Amino acid sequence: MLTTDDPAKGKPAWELDCGSEIVAPPLAEGDRAWIATRGGKLLAVDLAGRRIDWSVEAPGGVIAAPALTADTVFVATAAGQVLAFARADGKLRWTFSAEGPISGGIAVDPGRVFFGCKDGNLYVVEAGSGTLLWRFKTRAAVNGAPRIHDGLLLVGSDDGQLYAIDVR
Numbered sequence: 577m578l579t580t581d582d583p584a585k586g587k588p589a590w591e592l593d594c595g596s597e598i599v600a601p602p603l604a605e606g607d608r609a610w611i612a613t614r615g616g617k618l619l620a621v622d623l624a625g626r627r628i629d630w631s632v633e634a635p636g637g638v639i640a641a642p643a644l645t646a647d648t649v650f651v652a653t654a655a656g657q658v659l660a661f662a663r664a665d666g667k668l669r670w671t672f673s674a675e676g677p678i679s680g681g682i683a684v685d686p687g688r689v690f691f692g693c694k695d696g697n698l699y700v701v702e703a704g705s706g707t708l709l710w711r712f713k714t715r716a717a718v719n720g721a722p723r724i725h726d727g728l729l730l731v732g733s734d735d736g737q738l739y740a741i742d743v744r
Contacts, residue, residue, distance in 0.1 A: 590626050600641035610649055612638035618651050630666035640681035652678040670706035681721030692718025698731050
């Protein structure tokens with residue numbers, strides 16, 4: 577159930593049945609939001625029309641909030657995959673399979689997708705094709721979402737280290 581609040585009334589302005597538990601914060605831009613559900617679906621919601629524009633299956637279940645580029649929505653799954661869908665219609669563009677389960681979110685910059693994995697690797701794939709560009713091995717699982725700040729990719733690992741990788 578996706579709900580928005582109307583502060584003037586002190587109750588939800590509207591609700592939308594999303595089919596199952598929402599597992600991560602909705603990602604909103606303009607009049608659209610993308611929702612990941614426990615039932616393994618990625619939903620594109622038209623906020624102005626208060627309806628689901630499209631819905632796609634994400635095998636293994638989406639485990640974190642989606643990430644966006646100008647024309648693509650990316651999600652990570654517990655099955656160890658990153659899936660890229662067209663923002664406009666949800667058409668699958670590519671799938672990348674990591675060497676273990678993914679348990680955190682995704683970071684994107686122009687042309688690249690970054691994510692960590694329980695296999696201890698931080699993966700970097702090409703945003704347009706899903707081709708592996710490189711990976712960085714930590715000494716333990718990478719369970720959190722990486723973040724990009726001032727040209728540095730920041731990622732924590734279960735080895736207790738914060739890694740700051742220059743990605744300029």
